[in-house]
Each structure stands twice: as C-alpha cells, then as structure tokens.
Amino acid sequence: MLGLIIHEKEKLEIQYLLKREMDEILHDLKDSRIDHIVKRAMKERYKILFSLFTRVAPHSECVNYIIPTKIKN
Template sequence: MFGIIIHEKEKLEIQYLLKREMDEILYDLEDERIDHIVKRAMKERYKILFSLFTRVAPHNECMNYIIDTKKKEKM
C-alpha cells in the first residue's frame, strides 16, 4: 500500500484527467466499428480508472460514472 500527499489543486487535476479519460472510453464503447476484444480491454481500463477516481472524487461525482452493466454488455 502506498500513500500520497497532494494539494487540493493537484487533486482536482487528477479528477479532471480521470474524468476525461473515462469519458473517452465511454464514447468509444458506443462505436460499433471497434472489435469486442478491444472493447473488453477498454472496459478493464475503465474499471481501473474508476477505482482511482473513487479515491479522489466526491461520491456524487462518482455516481455519474457508474456504468449500467446490462446496457454495456450489449456493446
């Protein structure tokens, strides 16, 4: 286990970067041209990013990025 000390500005920057990356993945998951194997890897990456996001973001922000698994399974 690692610990990190960051300033509030740095925390907000980390939140911004994670949100931007997760938004890109969510957008790409809707693209039908992308192969299902690639989408599976993207979903795994999303899980990791979301896990990091939950550590630095408030609960109400995290709720916006929870994936409806039944909807995304169809993709």
C-alpha cells in the same frame, strides 16, 4: 499500500484527467466499429480508472461514471 499527499488543486487536476479518460472510453464503447476484444480491454482499463477516481472524487461525482447497463454487456 502507498500513501500520497497532494494539494487540493492537484486533486482536482487528477479528477479532471480521470474524468476525461473515462468519458473517452465510454464514448468509444458505443462505437459499433470497435471489435469486441478491444472493447473488453477498454472496459478493464475503465474499471482501473474508475477505482482511482473513487479515491479522489466525492461520491456524487462517482455515481455519474458508473458504467451504464447498455454498455456492460
């Protein structure tokens, strides 16, 4: 286990970066031209990013980034 001490401004920057990356992945998951195997890798990456996001963001923000059921399958 690792610990990390950051300022509020740094925490907000981390939240912003994670949100941006997750938004991009969610957008790409809707693209029918992307192969299923690539989408599976994108979903795995999203899970990791979401896990990090839950550690720095309030619950109300995290709820907005739960993967919609349309994209899960």
